[in-house]
Amino acid sequence: MRFVVRRGIFYLITAWAAVTINFVLPRLMPGDPVAALLAKSQGQIDSSAEDAIRLLFGLDQDASIWQQYVDYWGLLLHGNLGVSFMNFPTPVTEVIAQSLPWTVGLVGIATVISFTLGTLVGMGIGWRRGTWADGLLPATTFFSAVPYFWLGLIAIALFSVTLGWFPASGSYDRSMIPALTPEFAGSVIRYGTLPAFTIVLSSVSGWILGMRNMMVTVSSEDYVTVAQAKGLPERSVVVGYAARNAILPQMSSFTLALGFIVGGTLIMEMVFSYQGIGFLLYQAVGNHDYPLMQGCFLVITLAVLVANMAADVIYAVLDPRTRQEG
Amino acid sequence: MTATVSDRRPPAVPERTPVLEIENLSVDYGYDDDPAHVLRGVSLTLHRGEVLGLAGESGCGKSTLAYAATRLLPPPGLVTGGRVMFTDRDGSRSDVLALSDAELRAARWQDVAIVFQGAMNSLNPVFRVGRQIADGIRAHRSVGRREALDRAAELLEMVGISPDRLRDYPHQLSGGMRQRVMIAMALALEPQVLLMDEPTTALDVVMQRQIVEQIAELRERLGFAVVFITHDVSLLIEMADRIAIMYAGEIVEDAPAREIYQRPRHPYSSALLHSFPPLRGARRELSGIPGAPPNMAHLPTGCPFVPRCPHAADACRAGRPTLGPTAFAEAGRSVACTLHDGAREVPQELAQR
Structure with a gap:
């Protein structure tokens, strides 16, 4: 029984680490999703819409990374992984x-x-x-x-x-x-x-x-x-x-x-x-x-x-x- | 079940009816053109109820003899000649080396059971010990699982292990217990011959003694014959009826235990006996055996012990000595040494009467 508990704790810690790395990793990547979307639309979206898209995706708030992290966990626990940019607005x-x-x-x-x-x-x-x-x-x-x-x-x-x-x-x-x-x-x-x-x-x-x-x-x-x-x-x-x-x-x-x-x-x-x-x-x-x-x-x-x-x-x-x- | 066997015969008076006769057994290692001749025409007879000790340095072919005689020799070992005649209780004889696979499977464990050297590795780590004893029983007897396990419990008790250990896995047992389990397992079908390949080597001295005493006691009760393979000659002198000394794939001396201890006839036996302190009697000087065991792939012509023998002469290099009577024509003794040909005088240390 102790074995199971010990392994369970081990997996919980690993899962936490995985989720955290998962949160950090994309934020370290160069590039900007909005710019990518604009480039993909090949001029069909006016560049003045950039701010609107930012707002749409929720990228406008200047939330601290810590706040983002907490929000991320909150959404995750509700089974909400966000909306795909690529297939907008499919979750x-x-x-x-x-x-x-x-x-x-x-x-x-x-x-x-x-x-x-x-x-x-x-x-x-x-x-x-x-x-x-x-x-x-x-x-x-x-x-x-x-x-x-x-x-x-x-x-x-x-x-x-x-x-x-x-x-x-x-x-x-x-x-x-x-x-x-x-x-x-x-x-x-x-x-x-x-x-x-x-x-x-x-x-x-x-x-x-x-x-x-x-x-x-x-x-x-x-x-x-x-x-x-x-x-x-x-x-x-x-x-x-x-x-x-x-x-x-x-x-x-x-x-x-x-x-x-x-x-x-x-x-x-x-x-x-x-x-x-x-x-x-x-x-x-x-x-x-x-x-x-x-x-x-x-x-x-x-x-x-x-x-x-x-x-x-x-x-x-x-x-x-x-x-x-x- | 065990009671019927114990009254068969007292083992102290050997009837001298053979149960296992190894005749001219030869084994090569390697399939290429230049194999190592690890056993060269070994002949050995085990009598009913007897304890035969097989001693020699590492690499002399003791274990190979046991494996070859039971057809368990792993590749690249190859039996190149000889016979292994097994005589059943009813007197019928069969050559173990000539049995078909099915006959061999049926005969194994039933006629000849083996206890291997590695007490640590002889048990399957993923099965409970009870199951491992029971599956051997069930392979030969048409009994149910329950009965086989009951028998296994009986066997464990016989070797002094509590029957509730049946449900243990091997890793839950100590080394000594595992070796006892192996002995219990080997005796499951009341075999007529028990081959023991260094059964106590991996154990501490106290445990060694307990195991050896146990084997002696069980043999007295059940009357099986034992081939006890070890490099520990002092152990053999105590427990064996007869001792065969092996050197470089040959038996160099075969004699009753007490006689070989007091009056060795082969220079190698004598050297081997002088390499450990005597248990009783006067103190004597310890001496090792100079030199190293020969390379089995490139044996010299003539006696393989020549380079290490203090009595080597030209005659020794000419031809390989064969097992024959001693210079004093003692009954029940044979030796393979040119000193006993009668051409030379036997040195004093090998001529004690």
Whole structure:
């Protein structure tokens, strides 16, 4: 119990630090959102309107940084992240809510597939090291060494241009109205397959390599030899003794990877014109959209924090040694 | 369950029926053209209910012998020849090295159980100890989880650990307790042979003594045979019935414990016995063994002990001595040394009667 409380306090402090940095960081950036907006409008807004815009965005008050900080917390606790400059007057929460599920869904599922596949394959070739299966390693490493955008372009050229199996870009058929229907779901899956496939292809080697190396290390542990000497069925030696211990470091990388999903995979979203949060953040930075940037960063940092907490919990469940106090 | 076994036979009077016969076992390390010959034609017989001590310096192949005889040798170790005959209680014999994988799995733990050196690492850190004892039982006997755990509790009590420790994880036990758990685990199926590879090396002296006494007491009750591997010869002299001394992948002397202690016949045995203080009797001068163990990848022709032997002669360099009777043709003793060929006079220190 003390362990949980201590971790809880730790996460509270980390969350506070993350939010504070999130507040400070955009204010350190050079440039002015109003000037950026004027530049974007390409003369359609008269420069005399500048003051009006400032007023509109609430940038006119000469509040002290401390006052701003307090106000920021107040708004944050009410779930108010402000209004996006770029998509004025849509609230930031709404803008993020539109793109976050797409990223989480696609990259999340791809990461889970990649992790599961990589861990199983790594377990197999780690246990039977020195056989033909080791040849899988360089093959998968090749795909992660290839720059991702290039891999994506090749996949598009091959599977959508030449073979025509999957659409080249987008996240669903634009002629459809988003709804919870089988047709729409089918469309989402069809559009998502190629990006997901390329993500799995480029990331699976990390999981394979990690698991294989841990399997090799754990296989030489005495307790695995003891399990063999006990005459346990091979399956329970591999799964219960070798893999069960080898997966521990793998699990913590996995939970961390889940946290980073929320950050989006910008290149994937650009290559496949997918409406994810990575691209949103990219646009926000380009347009000096402070509220949106802050909103994105906040979601990302909190996601990483939650993933860390999940990692702690999962680790405690899987490894009894970490449950010990002190 | 245990009561039926204890009345089998008193171990003090060896019936001399073999239970494990290692014949000409050879092991190489390395798959390339120039492997290291770590075991070279080792033959050793373990009799029912006997405690056989296997002693020698680090790297002489003691542990390799145990691993090879149970087919647990990790790569790059490779058994290149020999047989390991196991004789069951009903007298049927089988070659452990020729068993199929399924037969081997069925025979393991049941016939020969092993206690390994690393008490710290022999238990799976993520399973409760009860489960680890029980899964070995359940792999061989068709019993339920509950029954297997009951048996595990019984076994823990037998080695002096409270049964409520069944629900502990290995990290919650001390080193000595872990080694006791390993012994309990090894005895779960009442094996006929218990291989112990330096079971007390990682423990403090007090704990060593307790464990050794416990093993002796359990053996008396359950009647299994023990191969006790250690570099601690003084420990063996106390607990073993017979001692085999290994040097550079060969057995150089094989004799009853008391005899080897009082009347060593091989220069290496003698040197080994002079490298620790005697427990009883007159004080004697301690001496180490000069030189270092040989490089197993490049052994000289002839006796591998030549560079360190005070009695080396030309005959020793000519050919490798084989295990044979001593110069005094004592029963139950054999030695691999040219001094006992009869061509030379045996030096006084190796000729005590």
